Amino acid sequence: MQKKIIITGFGGQGVIMAGRIVGMAAALGDKLESSLVQSYGPESRGGACSVQVTIADRQIYYPYINVPDILVCMSQGGYDKYKDILTGDTILMIDQDLVRVSADHDFYAIPSTRFAEEMGLKMMANIIMIGFLAGITEAVSLDSAKDTVSKSVPSKTIEINLKAFDRGWEFAQATLKSRRKKASGNTGVV
Amino acid sequence: MRPAVLTGEHYITGDEACAEGAMAAGCMFFGGYPITPATEVAEHMSVRLPEVGGTFIQMEDEIAAMASIIGASWAGQKSMTSTSGPGFSLMMENIGLAVCTETPCVVVNVQRAGPSTGLPTMGAQGDMMQARWGSHGHYEIIALSPSSGQEIFNQTITAFNLSEKYRVPVLLMTDEVIGHMSEKVVIPNASEIRTISRPKPKGRKDRFKLYQPAENGVAPMPSAGDGYKIHVTGLTHDERGYPVMTVEAQAEMTDRIVRKIRDNRHDIIMTDSYNLEDAEIILVSYGISARTSLAAMHMARSSGMKVGFLKLNTIWPFAEEKIAELAQRARAFITVEINYGQIHLEVMRSATGRADCHLVGHAGGTVITPEQVMAKIKEIY
Numbered sequence: 001m002q003k004k005i006i007i008t009g010f011g012g013q014g015v016i017m018a019g020r021i022v023g024m025a026a027a028l029g030d031k032l033e034s035s036l037v038q039s040y041g042p043e044s045r046g047g048a049c050s051v052q053v054t055i056a057d058r059q060i061y062y063p064y065i066n067v068p069d070i071l072v073c074m075s076q077g078g079y080d081k082y083k084d085i086l087t088g089d090t091i092l093m094i095d096q097d098l099v100r101v102s103a104d105h106d107f108y109a110i111p112s113t114r115f116a117e118e119m120g121l122k123m124m125a126n127i128i129m130i131g132f133l134a135g136i137t138e139a140v141s142l143d144s145a146k147d148t149v150s151k152s153v154p155s156k157t158i159e160i161n162l163k164a165f166d167r168g169w170e171f172a173q174a175t176l177k178s179r180r181k182k183a184s185g186n187t188g189v190v
Numbered sequence: 191m192r193p194a195v196l197t198g199e200h201y202i203t204g205d206e207a208c209a210e211g212a213m214a215a216g217c218m219f220f221g222g223y224p225i226t227p228a229t230e231v232a233e234h235m236s237v238r239l240p241e242v243g244g245t246f247i248q249m250e251d252e253i254a255a256m257a258s259i260i261g262a263s264w265a266g267q268k269s270m271t272s273t274s275g276p277g278f279s280l281m282m283e284n285i286g287l288a289v290c291t292e293t294p295c296v297v298v299n300v301q302r303a304g305p306s307t308g309l310p311t312m313g314a315q316g317d318m319m320q321a322r323w324g325s326h327g328h329y330e331i332i333a334l335s336p337s338s339g340q341e342i343f344n345q346t347i348t349a350f351n352l353s354e355k356y357r358v359p360v361l362l363m364t365d366e367v368i369g370h371m372s373e374k375v376v377i378p379n380a381s382e383i384r385t386i387s388r389p390k391p392k393g394r395k396d397r398f399k400l401y402q403p404a405e406n407g408v409a410p411m412p413s414a415g416d417g418y419k420i421h422v423t424g425l426t427h428d429e430r431g432y433p434v435m436t437v438e439a440q441a442e443m444t445d446r447i448v449r450k451i452r453d454n455r456h457d458i459i460m461t462d463s464y465n466l467e468d469a470e471i472i473l474v475s476y477g478i479s480a481r482t483s484l485a486a487m488h489m490a491r492s493s494g495m496k497v498g499f500l501k502l503n504t505i506w507p508f509a510e511e512k513i514a515e516l517a518q519r520a521r522a523f524i525t526v527e528i529n530y531g532q533i534h535l536e537v538m539r540s541a542t543g544r545a546d547c548h549l550v551g552h553a554g555g556t557v558i559t560p561e562q563v564m565a566k567i568k569e570i571y
Binding site: 020024027033034035036037038061062063064066 | 484
């Protein structure tokens with residue numbers, strides 16, 4: 001088993017932290033191997049930012065990713081950079097208010113930034129996205145992901161961050177449920 | 191307050207793993223100056239050392255940083271500094287002082303692309319020859335090169351051990367990519383970590399000679415305050431440590447600092463072998479490029495090509511005997527490194543014409559991809 005995940009966005013959105021939580025949850029919680037490399041520039045806020053996380057049940061030889069199994073886009077620039085290398089097998093996930101998908105492939109959408117604003121803390125969009133990622137892809141287990149979130153945020157904000165995670169997770173479950181309904185031909189319309 | 195050895199599983203960067211390795215090895219002094227991409231080593235040591243009663247000092251520059259760890263070492267402590275290219279250049283004079291005074295200490299170079307200020311946030315492996323010959327005069331030195339978070343932790347401990355055992359500065363040559371890459375690092379129980387401390391002198395203090403070597407060629411080392419009357423100088427000195435400006439003293443001293451490394455090379459040189467038994471082409475690499483090479487070797491094997499991989503953990507002294515032996519049965523070497531051919535030239539020298547030697551390298555700023563190595567393998571296979 002090997003899963004290659006790229007998360008992209010702006011500096012300041014918590015993209016690196018999101019990758020770190022995913023990688024750490026896999027390595028320490030799920031007892032797998034995991035490597036994380038990040039694009040690293042002099043800019044911090046507002047510039048393009050991405051993190052590459054490889055998760056495997058064996059030694060990881062080369063930590064960089066050519067073609068991701070999962071691509072998470074929290075900015076249009078991040079999507080535009082990678083859209084041409086996506087294959088039919090790549091799971092694409094976007095913040096639907098920030099990214100417009102221009103090519104013809106399937107994707108999973110969540111308004112993670114809007115949800116975070118509704119919860120009163122815009123900077124939790126990354127945690128909501130991790131919940132969504134865990135729910136849709138099962139790249140990391142639910143328990144490991146939640147445990148790592150609570151260990152990665154300031155202690156005063158653990159509760160609200162776990163709620164944010166759940167918001168993303170539940171949205172994923174609802175998304176998957178409606179897809180299953182569609183697949184079985186039952187659109188719910190009488 | 192946490193202990194020196196943080197037993198358990200951690201998901202940390204290479205720079206943090208380096209600092210934890212130093213702590214586990216018994217490092218009690220860090221003098222340094224921040225520089226990308228090595229800053230996190232210093233940052234982490236500044237938090238960790240006070241927790242165990244150690245000392246962290248941010249010095250005014252890298253010249254002073256290197257001087258401070260030499261002083262701390264003579265005060266009896268295991269000491270370390272970390273830097274990147276521009277700082278490594280500034281440290282060169284005092285690295286020579288540590289060589290000449292036979293001072294145990296560890297210097298970490300998280301390499302970025304040069305020359306000069308270069309690409310501060312982007313990796314390279316362009317300082318490998320500087321590690322070998324950067325300070326003036328003729329000497330031998332030890333340099334290691336790790337290629338994962340776990341190896342950084344392990345090799346930092348090894349660096350301290352070799353440094354203490356042979357009384358020589360040991361250079362840990364990492365790079366921006368593995369310095370900033372996060373991976374799982376398993377730290378064992380303190381009782382399972384083997385640490386070595388410098389040999390201490392015994393016997394009458396009035397007859398003590400500072401540089402009288404023991405059987406393995408290394409002289410026992412007292413600390414300031416132990417009661418021995420010692421004179422420590424970078425001038426050519428005799429066994430007592432006093433300056434002697436003669437051809438004979440120069441030969442005797444240089445011979446000692448060269449031979450203690452050369453004669454013990456089998457204890458110092460560490461390599462890992464992958465599929466060398468039937469290999470027609472052998473990749474030679476180290477650091478982050480070893481990860482590229484490992485991936486390329488597996489790609490080649492899965493398409494039926496007999497490719498092996500020699501991973502250099504010790505860079506200096508160079509594994510020339512190993513290369514010479516392999517050159518008798520392999521058709522070609524491909525050295526994979528992020529420069530225009532530094533270790534490549536060492537491989538050529540060691541192969542002495544018995545095997546073809548090729549290079550896959552570039553000027554730095556990014557890694558070498560497995561596909562680039564595969565292209566070279568296909569070209570010459």
